[in-house]
Amino acid sequence: MTAIKTAPTREARLLGVGAHRPPRVIDNEEVCTWIDSSDEWIQQRTGIRTRRWAAPDVSVVDMSEDAAAKALAQAGLTGSDVDAVILATVSHPYQTPAAAAVVAHRLGATPAAAFDVSAGCAGFCHGVAVAADLVRGGTARNVVVIGAEKLSDFTDQHDRSTAFLFADGAGAVVVGIGEEAGVGPTVWGSDGGQADLIRSKFSWLELRSAQQTDAALVAEDPAEVGDVDRWPFLEQQGQSVFRWAVWQMAPVAQAALDAAGVGAQDIDVFVPHQANARIIDAMVKQLKLPESVHVARDVVDMGNTSAASIPLALERAMADGDAPSGGLALLIGYGAGLSYAAQVVRLP
Template sequence: MASQGRLTTGARIAGLGVFRPSTVVSNAQAAAAAEVDADWIAQRVGVQERRFATAAESVVSMAVEAGSKALADARATPADVDVVILATCSMPSPMPNGAASVAAGIGCQPAAGFDVNAACSGFSHSLAVADALVRAGVANGVLVIGSERMSDLVDVGDRNTGPIFADGAAAALVLPSDQPGIFPVAWGSDGDQAALIAISAESGYMELAGRKVFRWTTTALQPVIDDACQRAGIACADLKAFVPHQANLRIINVLAQHIGSPHLVTATDVTTTGNTCGASVPLAFHALRQSGRIHSGDPVLLFGFGAGLTYAAQVVLCP
């Protein structure tokens, strides 16, 4: 167990793991359900295909798979984990939480387990909490997992949400480090605009004011990128990669252009994964590392934003 009150110099991401559901849904299928053209989906949000979970692939089971793979990637064991944080907004019931079941499924008992619901910025919020817990000596190992079944929350016939959202899970193991590998978070919220992305009390499905959300993300959030880099003590031009929430390819491109580096590698996992809400940032991070376009020690900006409205960004070093 963690040594209480023992301050450490820093924390780092030691391993990553993902779970991508088995069912692939093409644009042709999504377009037919939403009564739109397949090319319209690709042009509007940049999605070519997405994955939907089967009945057997729950928020918890997907998180267990992703978390176990993150441990394996870090060459760690369940005994190295004393806190599990589950970033999700799609648990089927508010109680019990998902994290305790995930900890049991991975074999991390009696690790503390709690959920964080900051929607699409949930993973980035949870990573900031994990970093603080480790640096404060409250925990030695924190497993942060984003896991979502967004297909449960959208009407596939709604052209504003049905072709966009999808399912999946991804995890990061956070451990102590002699040098910081996770830098201070730049985060905040704009609750006055919370109604722009919400679950309807009447239908139980998500409602999204797409144009207003696009305007908010591409204007109000650009300074957050600068703030996160300043807190890390680096220039935006020094970033090797940018991993924003995979909401929309047009949003991703606008935010990447703000960074202004000709050598920047930008994650575009949205094209084959869709918008997986709290799982999107770690899924895209893992895919970018697997592609070989970034390497261990590279500075990467993670940036989650979405319902709430919430946002959180931090520079990390690639494991």
């Protein structure tokens, strides 16, 4: 029997990081013109002071291209060096084609493999896991992993439970070949039994059916329909999500540390999903992180950017000098699905 030839196993690591932050800043005072709330209430509940929203003509693809180009430049690579592009997002407004394919083309990475990952706020960490396995297995040399969201397109500005949370942006890393292990084992999972805790308000099929119903009603009596706002806005059961994240995600982060063979004292920076400052504080306490560990708190100025939050926070920590070159970072993403993923990575 003829054996199937495989590529030799090798190590993977991060080679570069990039970010795109939309220029428009929305503070809590502006949010409170949409909903009955206050700056004090929003900060107490979430820690968020401001968030970024992209311009109407700026897309997930546009932001992804910018962040990925910066990550490639930091890695000293060009699009022609890229073998795969993985884009984590839940806000690309097209069912097909994948946003990643368009980004790959714009980067000059054709004919690189390109595909989107839909795992909510855990999507970026899922992408890093897949990219590292592609590199280790010999399928790819360099993989661009992007987390990008334009959640402003799917935020109901009149929903008091979510209007102050969501934001836009993109972050990217390049995962390539390393001389030693630079991406630890990924601890991940999901709980579809709680999928309704974070979801789109309508499916595309429901919207189509509603449009047909509206058209029929208008044909009968134009006064019947006019102010019904149907759109797949994001909605969540905040308290249930908060409790799940606080009590179940710290053990996942600890499992990622254990799997990588490192302790809390070995970590230089902790980069959790930037959903809520209170969740971050609770995780830091449960993990017993020493004061020497920098804790990313990008949520204060950027809001919740779902799949983009971790690479954005990682890029800021490095740019500000809070995450040392070659240091170790603990990443954990969690959210819709309910999905989660965590890993330890060595910084570029």
